[in-house]
Amino acid sequence: MALDPKKHEMPTQAPEVRAHNFSEVALGYTVEIALEEAKRCLNCKNRPCVKGCPVNVNIPDFIAKVKEGDFEGAYQIINETSSLPAVCGRVCPQETQCESMCTMGIKFEPVGIGRLERFVADWHNAHATEKAAAPAPNGHKVAIVGSGPSGLTCAGDLAKKGYKVSVFEALHTAGGVLVYGIPEFRLPKAIVAKEVETLKDLGVDVQTNVVIGKTLTVDELFDMGYEAVFIGSGAGLPNFMNIPGEALKGVYSANEFLTRSNLMKAYRFDPVTPIMKGGKVAVVGGGNVAMDAARTALRLGAEHVYIVYRRSMDELPARKEEVEHAMEEGIDFRLLNNPVEILGYSNPDDPRDPKNGFVNGMRCIRMELGAPDAKGRRRPVPIPGSEFTLDVDTVIMAIGTSPNPLIKDTTKGLEVNSHGGIIVNEQGLTSREHVYAGGDAVTGAATVISAMGAGKIAAKAIDEALSAK
Numbered sequence: 001m002a003l004d005p006k007k008h009e010m011p012t013q014a015p016e017v018r019a020h021n022f023s024e025v026a027l028g029y030t031v032e033i034a035l036e037e038a039k040r041c042l043n044c045k046n047r048p049c050v051k052g053c054p055v056n057v058n059i060p061d062f063i064a065k066v067k068e069g070d071f072e073g074a075y076q077i078i079n080e081t082s083s084l085p086a087v088c089g090r091v092c093p094q095e096t097q098c099e100s101m102c103t104m105g106i107k108f109e110p111v112g113i114g115r116l117e118r119f120v121a122d123w124h125n126a127h128a129t130e131k132a133a134a135p136a137p138n139g140h141k142v143a144i145v146g147s148g149p150s151g152l153t154c155a156g157d158l159a160k161k162g163y164k165v166s167v168f169e170a171l172h173t174a175g176g177v178l179v180y181g182i183p184e185f186r187l188p189k190a191i192v193a194k195e196v197e198t199l200k201d202l203g204v205d206v207q208t209n210v211v212i213g214k215t216l217t218v219d220e221l222f223d224m225g226y227e228a229v230f231i232g233s234g235a236g237l238p239n240f241m242n243i244p245g246e247a248l249k250g251v252y253s254a255n256e257f258l259t260r261s262n263l264m265k266a267y268r269f270d271p272v273t274p275i276m277k278g279g280k281v282a283v284v285g286g287g288n289v290a291m292d293a294a295r296t297a298l299r300l301g302a303e304h305v306y307i308v309y310r311r312s313m314d315e316l317p318a319r320k321e322e323v324e325h326a327m328e329e330g331i332d333f334r335l336l337n338n339p340v341e342i343l344g345y346s347n348p349d350d351p352r353d354p355k356n357g358f359v360n361g362m363r364c365i366r367m368e369l370g371a372p373d374a375k376g377r378r379r380p381v382p383i384p385g386s387e388f389t390l391d392v393d394t395v396i397m398a399i400g401t402s403p404n405p406l407i408k409d410t411t412k413g414l415e416v417n418s419h420g421g422i423i424v425n426e427q428g429l430t431s432r433e434h435v436y437a438g439g440d441a442v443t444g445a446a447t448v449i450s451a452m453g454a455g456k457i458a459a460k461a462i463d464e465a466l467s468a469k
Helices: 031-038 059-068 071-079 085-091 113-127 149-159 189-201 218-223 254-262 288-299 320-328 406-410 448-467
Strands: 141-145 164-168 205-207 228-231 251-253 280-284 304-309 332-335 337-345 358-372 378-382 388-390 394-397 435-437
Touching: 031 059, 031 113, 059 071, 059 113, 071 085, 071 113, 085 113, 085 189, 085 448, 141 149, 149 164, 149 189, 149 228, 149 448, 189 205, 218 228, 228 448, 251 254, 254 288, 254 394, 280 288, 288 304, 288 320, 288 394, 304 337, 358 394, 435 448
Parallel strands: 141 164, 141 228, 164 205, 228 435, 251 394, 280 304, 280 394, 304 332
Antiparallel strands: 337 358, 358 378, 358 388
């Protein structure tokens, strides 16, 4: 039987509909589509797709179960190595990881591995009736700082081995960047809550509203009887361009903007924490966070939303799927442009506070690509005399984040690099004995799946260290 050269399309909401709601854009494979897509897998002997997965999901085996119609069996195979399958199936950049290694992709489109993973996880969540069973305790206690993807993965792997695991989360809801950073229309928060509940069923204790470095220190965790600490506190400190006007009202970091919308539900009528609704919005940056911010602004009622990025489409770092969805929804991409000043006004007759001023446009300069930089990307160079003003009244800076220095400043002997990332060895061990770290707290802002991979590595190292006691 001839194999279909193209992966099966993901059913989605129509662009003109989804641009005005926060419901999930991608609707998921049906049973029929999943069965047809699973047939495209060649079940290669050398399994290159597994090597491309940071958490080494046994991809051919789970897809083989899908072919048989054994969707629960497929889930159990994924669950052997991944604590967050429903999340990964939605937000992981499979096109640059497992699917990029797929043998089918040599001549045709690769197998839709991520779409099948999502299908399997959703099927399990909809049909499973038994809760995960907590294993017998092994007598060891481990503390996890942060409930993002690296922390939850480390917690899950250790809990499955009988460790008493406590997760300490600074915010009032567990999930880290999965709940405050990724919009509902890409990752429904009920999905994250379900994954967290599964970990609780395994015996993981999740404590919210605990800021490690303020409420408790790492040293105090050891005093409380924890034998190892894993730091997965993420990278929540936003970066700015340091251009004139960034202190004006109407200028947000993407972190603040998305947190207000995703976690604080600012899109609701009469919200506790308000946010822009309407007007013209410029989002500075070209990554996935920029796409999330732009598409959120559109759903909040913006009249027009721009993506302002200093390189071309070829260098745009966001996932292809997210860029395509943004374009379909009407986001205006202003590429090879860079802000130089955010303009403001102070009108004494205006009822709004005139002292700090409000955004009244953004002055930009056109760019061209020059010689490659240290990462191999062509460096953007300003074109003299090409300045122009973009008519906007809200600006969102989505140019990256750095690790918060709180834990570093309150933990003696914890070494960090010049960017504030915690320095670790190949096993995730820091300069402090029995203190491990992984995810964005080490690398700076990166992908969910790479953070999960770091959590797995650290969990394995912690287990080896404590089992030897």
